[in-house]
Amino acid sequence: MAHARRVIWADLLKIFAIYGVIIIHSSAPYLVQYDKRETYWWAGNLYDSFYRWCIPIFFMLSGAFILEQVQKESVRHFLLKRFKRICVPFLFWSALYFLWRVSVNKEQISFIDILRLFIKEPAYYHLWFIYSLIGLYFLSPFIGIYLKHATKGNIRFFLLSWFIFGSLLPTIESLFSIETYLSIATPSSIFYYTGYFILGYLLKSIHVKSRWLIFLVLLFIAAFVLTVYGTYYLTVKVRDGLFNEVLYEYYSVNVLIMSIPIFLIIKSIRWPDALIECKIVNFLFHSLALCIPGIYLVHAIVISVFKGHLLQFKTIDTVFNPWIGIPLFAAIVLIVSFSIVYAIKQVPGLKSLVP
Numbered sequence: 001m002a003h004a005r006r007v008i009w010a011d012l013l014k015i016f017a018i019y020g021v022i023i024i025h026s027s028a029p030y031l032v033q034y035d036k037r038e039t040y041w042w043a044g045n046l047y048d049s050f051y052r053w054c055i056p057i058f059f060m061l062s063g064a065f066i067l068e069q070v071q072k073e074s075v076r077h078f079l080l081k082r083f084k085r086i087c088v089p090f091l092f093w094s095a096l097y098f099l100w101r102v103s104v105n106k107e108q109i110s111f112i113d114i115l116r117l118f119i120k121e122p123a124y125y126h127l128w129f130i131y132s133l134i135g136l137y138f139l140s141p142f143i144g145i146y147l148k149h150a151t152k153g154n155i156r157f158f159l160l161s162w163f164i165f166g167s168l169l170p171t172i173e174s175l176f177s178i179e180t181y182l183s184i185a186t187p188s189s190i191f192y193y194t195g196y197f198i199l200g201y202l203l204k205s206i207h208v209k210s211r212w213l214i215f216l217v218l219l220f221i222a223a224f225v226l227t228v229y230g231t232y233y234l235t236v237k238v239r240d241g242l243f244n245e246v247l248y249e250y251y252s253v254n255v256l257i258m259s260i261p262i263f264l265i266i267k268s269i270r271w272p273d274a275l276i277e278c279k280i281v282n283f284l285f286h287s288l289a290l291c292i293p294g295i296y297l298v299h300a301i302v303i304s305v306f307k308g309h310l311l312q313f314k315t316i317d318t319v320f321n322p323w324i325g326i327p328l329f330a331a332i333v334l335i336v337s338f339s340i341v342y343a344i345k346q347v348p349g350l351k352s353l354v355p
Contacts, residue, residue, distance in 0.1 A: 031045060216260075220258050
């Protein structure tokens with residue numbers, strides 16, 4: 001039963017997180033300029049701010065299970081197993097998104113440019129996460145050995161160092177537009193996410209008692225409010241309506257403070273036995289959870305199809321006010337993306353394209 005509950009909380013976190021990713025990508029267009037339609041901007045800001053924890057949660061879940069597994073396998077077996085699972089889909093979808101940019105978005109990209117850009121930047125905006133994940137996979141054998149032999153005090157010191165140099169300092173530098181000699185990471189460095197990776201591994205063994213859940217909820221709300229109103233202040237008061245995304249960064253202090261409570265709350269809640277024992281519910285949860293990596297890869301095309309009106313009909317987010325349209329649109333994108341990935345997984349020759 002304990003194993004079933006572990007799977008349930010992990011599956012729920014994955015599902016909530018992927019919906020959050022789609023919400024973020026669905027609400028982003030409303031945030032470009034504040035003074036165009038203030039109420040629409042606020043809808044985008046509130047939804048986007050609320051779900052900033054989604055990517056950190058993915059890193060934490062990866063660390064929670066991968067760093068335990070790497071301690072039981074040889075480095076060669078671990079790396080071959082992970083990269084076989086991720087490299088084929090990554091290469092395929094990168095090529096597909098480059099093709100999409102050329103054929104649908106009408107970008108002027110030559111074959112030589114594609115090879116150069118593939119090394120320099122992700123093929124599409126959401127694929128940066130895969131680059132970071134591959135980097136963390138490379139580091140996993142070293143991190144696994146470190147966690148196995150390091151003392152608790154040593155691990156706490158590492159996390160404190162990561163918090164200072166990977167979260168607090170970059171947030172301060174971005175807020176005040178300054179650079180310091182203490183900066184140790186480039187904007188795309190995986191160092192920003194290594195701490196989340198390790199936090200997931202450590203927090204996996206922690207079960208928060210019910211009396212502490214209220215505190216975690218309040219902590220999350222405080223960080224959420226800071227993100228919402230801080231972004232408003234930086235956008236309207238500092239940049240005269242031009243969107244400022246400093247507090248949206250996944251490594252920022254406020255997002256870190258949102259991410260830890262979400263992980264612990266979902267993990268520590270005692271979910272109803274009916275949710276665990278019902279075969280239909282289990283099938284739906286596990287089917288959706290197994291398709292999450294594929295959904296992440298495919299959802300950007302689904303959004304592009306809908307947002308670009310390639311189907312020649314109005315979509316939910318344009319028919320309804322964005323306060324209703326954004327979450328409904330994201331739900332539809334999730335369902336469509338899941339259907340595509342689930343169908344691909346049923347074809348033996350294609351299932352390797354969706355990890």
